Amino acid sequence: MPTHAGTRITTALESTWAAFQRHHPDLPDVVMITGTGTQGRNRKRPKLGHHCSDRWLDAAAGGRRAELFISGEAIAAGGQVVVETALHEAAHTLAAARDIRDTSCAGRWHNRRFAELAREVGLEPPKRAEPVIGFSGALITAATVSRYASVIRKLDTAALARIETPDEGGDQEKDEDGKKEGPRGGKGRAGKRLAVACACEKPRRMQVTPKLLEGGAILCGECQQPFQPDEPELEDDEAAA
Numbered sequence: 001m002p003t004h005a006g007t008r009i010t011t012a013l014e015s016t017w018a019a020f021q022r023h024h025p026d027l028p029d030v031v032m033i034t035g036t037g038t039q040g041r042n043r044k045r046p047k048l049g050h051h052c053s054d055r056w057l058d059a060a061a062g063g064r065r066a067e068l069f070i071s072g073e074a075i076a077a078g079g080q081v082v083v084e085t086a087l088h089e090a091a092h093t094l095a096a097a098r099d100i101r102d103t104s105c106a107g108r109w110h111n112r113r114f115a116e117l118a119r120e121v122g123l124e125p126p127k128r129a130e131p132v133i134g135f136s137g138a139l140i141t142a143a144t145v146s147r148y149a150s151v152i153r154k155l156d157t158a159a160l161a162r163i164e165t166p167d168e169g170g171d172q173e174k175d176e177d178g179k180k181e182g183p184r185g186g187k188g189r190a191g192k193r194l195a196v197a198c199a200c201e202k203p204r205r206m207q208v209t210p211k212l213l214e215g216g217a218i219l220c221g222e223c224q225q226p227f228q229p230d231e232p233e234l235e236d237d238e239a240a241a
Helices: 005-023 072-077 079-097 112-121 142-147 149-157 210-214
Strands: 030-035 049-058 063-071 194-197 205-208
Touching: 005 030, 005 079, 005 149, 030 049, 030 072, 049 079, 063 072, 063 079, 072 079, 079 112, 079 142, 079 149, 142 149, 142 194, 142 205
Parallel strands: 030 063
Antiparallel strands: 049 063, 194 205
16 A cells, blocks of 8 residues: 655645745745755764755746755654754755855854844854854744744644654763763753743743753843743744734
């Protein structure tokens, strides 16, 4: 009996991109593909996604389209990771569409122009450039999770075929403290981040690791109150559209 697992994955990813385009109309169409992120030298730290401009010739559209790849390992990590990864690639897509050079060093170094585009699509880049990758480590914000709540829920409940992550397979390496690396290169709890907010009238928000939050109070410099887990009321993306 024929199966359609691949079609279901592609359809889900294309629906995710369509949700982005409703909020960012200047995002061009892309050719969405998937597969494993452990090819080549990435066996212990899977690639979650990539963007490659003008890779596909689309005769029906009379031009070329970018390739946008979301790995099976990203799918295994859940809907929020898929959305965060796809938004990272959306920032690159906007850079290509606007003829902005947002990376260098064969795409590894993400510059301040990328950081600006990441904020535009709903990610929060690091405050300082990190070695080798620059501002690449942009994380999804609580507001963006709320914006795409229905998309994340659909991805989580779709029961899509996925690729087993190193953590699930027991092959993931540990650091010198015996703690496993997360899928995004972080330590402990598979790279999980928690959204937190302060008590200001207009709360300041950020994302931190559970370990950092458990290590002691993180005080806001304005209200002098500790940041607390931020659980915004989720709005339905489809209703908003």
